[in-house]
Amino acid sequence: MLNLVLFGPPGAGKGTQSVKLVERFQLIHLSTGDLLRSEIAAGSALGLEAKQLMDKGILVPDEVVIGMIRSKLTSNPQANGFIFDGFPRTIAQAEALDNLLKELHTSISSMLALEVNDEELIKRLLNRGKDSGRSDDQDESIIANRIKEYNNKTAPLANYYSAQGKYTGVNGIGSLDTIFNDLCSSIEKLK
Ligand code: B4P
Secondary structure (H helix, E strand, O other): OEEEEEEOOOOOOHHHHHHHHHHHHOOEEEEHHHHHHHHHHHOOHHHHHHHHHHOOOOOOOHHHHHHHHHHHHHOOOOOOEEEEEOOOOOHHHHHHHHHHHHHOOOOOOEEEEEEOOHHHHHHHHHHHHHHHOOHHHOOHHHHHHHHHHHHHHHOOHHHHHHHOOOEEEEEOOOOHHHHHHHHHHHHHHHO
């Protein structure tokens, strides 16, 4: 199985590139951000709880996102592999993912990290906020909080995957096609 963690700060292009990678490599796309937004749209109790945190730019509790990923993994036993987009975001989530994949007799193949500076991230997110309707993209102070959460809780995952020899950095600034080609070359080397 080909199991990829697509990693990077908010606005790095994870969601954007996942859509293209899923098509090229026939993988299942698991985005915790999308799963949470579906819960919000459905008006579930989980969605209501998540919205309050997401609107402040704060991460949702580990148990919530780990539970969502567990149910998606076990309901796709025939998959070629998965792209984890926006997950894991904490060390606890990464450890839980390793354990879940072990139960399925597989593991993470690589973490592909999109590298983008803060100035570009803020510009992209505010730009998306103009037409996406996403409340967490509308306000610069919420975006700053998301970047702070990323630096405190998520960035340490680069070391977690480096220690396993699974970290690959990719320049996340440039055209969508150039970045996609760089990601594809890194993935081809894994095969
Ligand atoms: P996510 O939905 O994961 O959103 P994100 O980090 O903002 O990245 P996204 O993938 O959407 O954006 P992309 O970079 O593709 O998370 C939202 C919130 O959900 C979190 O803050 C948190 O509260 C919660 N959450 C989600 N997962 C969680 C977890 N595991 N644990 C706890 N909480 C969790 O694109 C951004 C913009 O840039 C787009 O407009 C795109 O068009 C543009 N763009 C992309 N590539 C570009 C390029 N090369 N050049 C120019 N623009 C580009």
